Amino acid sequence: MANWIEVCSLDEIDPEDVMRFDHNQHSWAIYRCPNGEVYATSGHCTHERIHLADGLVMDDIIECPKHNGRFNYKTGKAQGAPVCEHLKTWPTRVENGLIFLNVE
Amino acid sequence: MYGILIIGAGEAGVQAALTLRQQGYQGQITLLGDESGRPYERPPLSKQCLLDGSDAPLISGSQQLEALNIQYRNGQRVVAIHRNQQQVELASGEQLPYERLLLATGAQARTLTIEGMPAEQVLTLRSRGDAERIRQRARPGQNVVMIGAGFIGLELAASLRTLGLEVTVLESAERILQRAVPASIASLIAAEHQQQGVEIRCQSSVEYASSTDYGYQLHLLNGERINADWVLAGIGSVPNTHLAQDAGLNVDNGIQVDHCLRTSDPMIFAAGDCARFPLDLYNTEVRLESWRCAREQGEIAALNMLGANTIYNVAPWFWSDQYQLGLQMVGLPIGVTQEVIRDFNGSRLVFLLNAHQQLVAACGVGPGNTVARDIKIAERLINQGLHPSAEQLADTSISLKSLLKG
Numbered sequence: 001m002a003n004w005i006e007v008c009s010l011d012e013i014d015p016e017d018v019m020r021f022d023h024n025q026h027s028w029a030i031y032r033c034p035n036g037e038v039y040a041t042s043g044h045c046t047h048e049r050i051h052l053a054d055g056l057v058m059d060d061i062i063e064c065p066k067h068n069g070r071f072n073y074k075t076g077k078a079q080g081a082p083v084c085e086h087l088k089t090w091p092t093r094v095e096n097g098l099i100f101l102n103v104e
Numbered sequence: 105m106y107g108i109l110i111i112g113a114g115e116a117g118v119q120a121a122l123t124l125r126q127q128g129y130q131g132q133i134t135l136l137g138d139e140s141g142r143p144y145e146r147p148p149l150s151k152q153c154l155l156d157g158s159d160a161p162l163i164s165g166s167q168q169l170e171a172l173n174i175q176y177r178n179g180q181r182v183v184a185i186h187r188n189q190q191q192v193e194l195a196s197g198e199q200l201p202y203e204r205l206l207l208a209t210g211a212q213a214r215t216l217t218i219e220g221m222p223a224e225q226v227l228t229l230r231s232r233g234d235a236e237r238i239r240q241r242a243r244p245g246q247n248v249v250m251i252g253a254g255f256i257g258l259e260l261a262a263s264l265r266t267l268g269l270e271v272t273v274l275e276s277a278e279r280i281l282q283r284a285v286p287a288s289i290a291s292l293i294a295a296e297h298q299q300q301g302v303e304i305r306c307q308s309s310v311e312y313a314s315s316t317d318y319g320y321q322l323h324l325l326n327g328e329r330i331n332a333d334w335v336l337a338g339i340g341s342v343p344n345t346h347l348a349q350d351a352g353l354n355v356d357n358g359i360q361v362d363h364c365l366r367t368s369d370p371m372i373f374a375a376g377d378c379a380r381f382p383l384d385l386y387n388t389e390v391r392l393e394s395w396r397c398a399r400e401q402g403e404i405a406a407l408n409m410l411g412a413n414t415i416y417n418v419a420p421w422f423w424s425d426q427y428q429l430g431l432q433m434v435g436l437p438i439g440v441t442q443e444v445i446r447d448f449n450g451s452r453l454v455f456l457l458n459a460h461q462q463l464v465a466a467c468g469v470g471p472g473n474t475v476a477r478d479i480k481i482a483e484r485l486i487n488q489g490l491h492p493s494a495e496q497l498a499d500t501s502i503s504l505k506s507l508l509k510g
């Protein structure tokens with residue numbers, strides 16, 4: 001079942017950047033990739049419980065702020081040590097300049 | 105097929121073993137470690153493990169060793185390398201042949217003898233067992249004296265203070281972290297310790313100790329006395345090079361390796377805290393004690409044992425956590441003539457430039473992970489040989505990331 005919730009306006013995230021989003025005791029990382037598309041992953045790194053929104057986005061990759069674990073934020077795929085467990089990804093859509101996240 | 109033998113199941117050794125399989129190597133891989141249990145991460149030992157009594161987390165990927173058909177043998181100490189026979193000898197007398205050998209033996213904490221104080225009252229931290237001993241000893245209200253204000257010493261001071269001990273840090277140098285970070289960063293860390301109630305005394309050394317009814321008293325060179333229930337020494341570490349040395353390999357504060365992490369014997373490689381290697385980016389030779397470097401070198405040594413010629417030539421990266429402060433440093437502060445400070449929201453970044461106005465290192469400290477992103481950008485600037493001007497680095501209206509895009 002789809003459960004779309006509003007995150008924020010697209011302008012609030014710079015291109016090639018990431019923002020934290022909390023809702024109902026869950027936390028996500030919301031990414032705006034260089035070409036403008038929006039992606040969402042679970043908020044915390046799979047190595048330790050560190051929020052990814054303090055990390056660095058370069059192209060398709062988010063690098064964890066703590067020990068530099070890297071994930072492809074479009075697919076959630078862990079790119080190698082120290083992270084081996086993938087990130088969960090979540091559907092998003094942009095409508096009238098607003099970002100929506102499907103939290104189901 | 106005798107396969108590849110790895111001595112030391114730490115960060116470098118485990119990563120090398122995993123990389124060999126990822127590269128499709130089908131031969132036998134034997135990972136020998138002299139500690140008991142599964143391979144674990146050391147950085148949390150001075151941080152989370154002390155604070156909440158948790159076990160050291162296992163090295164990521166090490167759960168798959170067996171599934172990847174890597175023979176992990178713990179509690180096995182190698183006592184000799186017989187290079188002519190291409191064999192190593194275990195403490196049990198067992199001989200194991202190798203085609204390629206990786207030394208990933210790490211380092212050990214430098215120990216300290218204080219006249220008048222029994223050795224068991226002066227603790228150090230390197231292993232899971234050391235952390236357990238410290239945890240069992242520590243009780244709120246005790247007076248503990250930390251000798252040495254390096255990273256491990258300061259992390260221990262922070263953790264023990266958080267647990268409610270009265271902590272005094274003695275440092276013989278003029279300031280804390282003297283060789284490691286710029287003064288403008290060290291002063292923020294010292295201020296946080298003071299704020300938390302840790303007393304830091306620089307230019308202080310212990311002459312001897314005497315026992316009292318309630319513990320010990322440390323007599324400092326300047327005549328002062330400090331009460332101590334027990335003492336911790338954080339005075340650096342010594343690389344585990346004796347095996348290499350006895351086998352006649354070149355050793356000089358670390359096992360000497362070339363750009364490809366090969367020792368003076370082409371069949372034998374070394375990686376991690378035990379290795380001293382050329383770092384062209386800085387036109388120097390170094391031995392590092394850095395978690396990430398150990399892992400990256402393990403990976404590179406594995407590639408090269410399989411015949412590649414990959415070199416390790418990136419700006420070293422390091423982090424430290426004390427209280428709620430996160431510190432990160434990238435690069436080596438070599439030939440620094442100029443410091444550029446960039447302050448924002450309670451965090452500080454310091455860029456270090458050499459006489460040619462080239463960015464050689466950056467260090468930042470702030471609450472949590474606030475400096476992480478900028479340090480990552482500095483890392484890329486250094487590794488890509490980009491040299492923004494001091495003015496650009498200082499100008500907070502310029503995003504650092506834009507400097508990366510040229």
Ligand SMILES: Cc1cc2nc3c(=O)[nH]c(=O)nc-3n(C[C@H](O)[C@H](O)[C@H](O)COP(=O)(O)OP(=O)(O)OC[C@H]3O[C@@H](n4cnc5c(N)ncnc54)[C@H](O)[C@@H]3O)c2cc1C
Nearest residue numbers: 112114115116138146147182209210376377393394395398
């Ligand atoms: C308390 C503490 C906190 C740290 N915090 C940080 C931090 O915040 N950030 C950071 O970047 N770095 C930190 N480090 C440093 C980091 O942990 C090391 O750089 C890293 O562990 C080095 O990995 P290594 O594989 O080279 O060596 P080690 O992890 O030391 O592994 C070497 C292994 O080889 C074994 N061995 C040695 N000789 C033999 C033999 N003859 N036979 C069999 N086995 C042998 C050793 O017992 C050991 O298990 C910290 C270190 C400590 C101790």
Ligand code: FES
Nearest residue numbers: 045047048064069
């Ligand atoms: S917490 Fe993300 S890499 Fe360690």
